[in-house]
Amino acid sequence: MAALHQGWAIQTRVIQALIIRELTTRFGRENIGFLWVMAEPLLFAVLVGLLWRFEKGPQEHGVSIIAFVATGYLPLVMFRSTVLRAMGSFAANSSLMYHRQVKILDLILVRFFVEMIGHMMAYLFIGTVLYALDEFPWPHDLGYLLLGWSYYALFTLTLATIVAPLSEMSEVLEKVMPVTTYLMVPFSGAFFMADWLAPNIKAAVLWSPPVHAMEMMRYGVFGDAVYPHFSLTYTPAWCLPVLMVGLMLCRHVRRVMVVE
Amino acid sequence: MIRCSGLVKSYPAGHGRKLVLGGVDLTIGRGQKLGVLGRNGAGKTTLIKMIGGVEMPTAGRIERKMTVSWPLGFGGGFQGSLTGYDNARFIARIYGRDYREIQDFLEDFTELGRQLAMPVKTYSSGMRARLAFALSLAIEFDCYLIDEVIMVGDQNFQRKCHEEIFVKRRDRALILASHSVETIRQYCDMALLIDRGSASVKGDIEEAIALYSNL
Numbered sequence: 086m087a088a089l090h091q092g093w094a095i096q097t098r099v100i101q102a103l104i105i106r107e108l109t110t111r112f113g114r115e116n117i118g119f120l121w122v123m124a125e126p127l128l129f130a131v132l133v134g135l136l137w138r139f140e141k142g143p144q145e146h147g148v149s150i151i152a153f154v155a156t157g158y159l160p161l162v163m164f165r166s167t168v169l170r171a172m173g174s175f176a177a178n179s180s181l182m183y184h185r186q187v188k189i190l191d192l193i194l195v196r197f198f199v200e201m202i203g204h205m206m207a208y209l210f211i212g213t214v215l216y217a218l219d220e221f222p223w224p225h226d227l228g229y230l231l232l233g234w235s236y237y238a239l240f241t242l243t244l245a246t247i248v249a250p251l252s253e254m255s256e257v258l259e260k261v262m263p264v265t266t267y268l269m270v271p272f273s274g275a276f277f278m279a280d281w282l283a284p285n286i287k288a289a290v291l292w293s294p295p296v297h298a299m300e301m302m303r304y305g306v307f308g309d310a311v312y313p314h315f316s317l318t319y320t321p322a323w324c325l326p327v328l329m330v331g332l333m334l335c336r337h338v339r340r341v342m343v344v345e
Numbered sequence: 346m347i348r349c350s351g352l353v354k355s356y357p358a359g360h361g362r363k364l365v366l367g368g369v370d371l372t373i374g375r376g377q378k379l380g381v382l383g384r385n386g387a388g389k390t391t392l393i394k395m396i397g398g399v400e401m402p403t404a405g406r407i408e409r410k411m412t413v414s415w416p417l418g419f420g421g422g423f424q425g426s427l428t429g430y431d432n433a434r435f436i437a438r439i440y441g442r443d444y445r446e447i448q449d450f451l452e453d454f455t456e457l458g459r460q461l462a463m464p465v466k467t468y469s470s471g472m473r474a475r476l477a478f479a480l481s482l483a484i485e486f487d488c489y490l491i492d493e494v495i496m497v498g499d500q501n502f503q504r505k506c507h508e509e510i511f512v513k514r515r516d517r518a519l520i521l522a523s524h525s526v527e528t529i530r531q532y533c534d535m536a537l538l539i540d541r542g543s544a545s546v547k548g549d550i551e552e553a554i555a556l557y558s559n560l
Contacts, residue, residue: 106427183416186440
């Protein structure tokens with residue numbers, strides 16, 4: 086028990102140190118520093134939201150179109166940037182393996198935390214601004230919103246844990262991954278509610294775990310203005326076994342890793 | 346105490362595998378000083394990396410019953426794009442030490458001055474060695490792993506290393522890989538000779554040196 090407690094203390098210390106290191110190497114100490122972590126997703130969400138607003142009018146199926154795009158886009162870019170950043174992260178940070186208390190999983194966790202916190206901050210920021218402009222409702226159910234976010238984050242972490250070791254084992258992955266995350270957009274649930282789709286298409290997208298998470302988040306925000314389809318158990322039931330495979334792959338890669 | 350048993354390391358090479366170390370058994374107690382001898386590519390660095398936990402053995406196990414430094418060598422352990430100070434802060438954090446306590450020692454030992462506020466990638470190998478030594482000395486380990494690097498420094502640095510490691514920290518264990526027979530003769534009380542994948546510990550330094558000279 087004491088050993089477990091000590092190990093936990095070391096790992097939290099290491100993760101904190103790595104987060105500070107990641108923020109300093111990525112954003113530096115100049116001007117707004119680590120606030121840049123939310124600037125990029127924010128710009129994305131606002132610009133795409135405005136684009137849709139001028140293309141399709143102020144509302145879609147009875148909800149504010151800017152709010153709808155923002156709630157969909159931010160989790161999606163979190164997923165995309167986390168997975169793309171996970172690629173090659175072991176090789177890029179192999180010098181950290183000189184310090185035994187830094188575990189290979191820490192490298193994935195740190196990048197994941199930085200992306201998750203950045204995108205959640207952006208979500209909160211954009212929600213507050215849109216609320217002030219009367220374009221965003223007061224969340225209907227914070228519980229569903231947070232649970233949906235957690236499920237989306239779990240899915241993101243799961244895929245990062247698979248992609249990071251595979252990218253060390255195969256160079257092909259590096260070439261096909263950007264396209265794959267792009268093709269995944271229809272299966273992210275970002276730009277529709279499953280209920281708006283034809284029955285056979287709806288059934289197809291509900292195989293995808295992030296769609297469930299997204300429907301939960303949308304219900305948490307818009308409440309009865311939307312008609313969500315989700316299962317409370319599907320996303321974790323899909324993610325946990327895949328996460329196990331990812332952890333085993335990480336372990337294997339660590340064993341054969343060559344550090345300069 | 347550090348105990349290595351049946352340590353094997355091989356790397357993939359073409360279609361097969363290249364065996365670097367084929368079963369090393371080794372025990373180092375507190376305060377013992379082991380010199381590692383071998384020709385270029387014999388596996389000295391590989392062995393030190395495995396004992397430091399940087400790379401994993403293909404087979405065999407390593408038990409560490411005392412704190413072991415990271416391998417102090419030409420590279421490794423630093424983030425090139427960060428400054429010397431930032432690297433020091435990071436290392437202080439992960440080893441749970443107060444940065445302010447080690448900062449003075451760092452500045453004093455490295456004598457790098459304003460260079461410490463520059464990215465580590467701009468450092469020469471001698472400057473990196475100064476930084477690595479200063480940090481590992483400030484953190485204090487029971488066993489220091491030193492890969493060749495003592496010899497890269499200038500006279501002043503070598504004198505400081507001698508003072509800090511071999512005088513003030515006489516009670517610590519040491520694993521020192523070196524081509525300098527003189528260094529090993531001066532500081533070590535046992536030697537490991539690595540040749541074509543096999544390694545054997547010799548209690549008699551002169552015997553190991555004689556075998557090494559005949560390789």
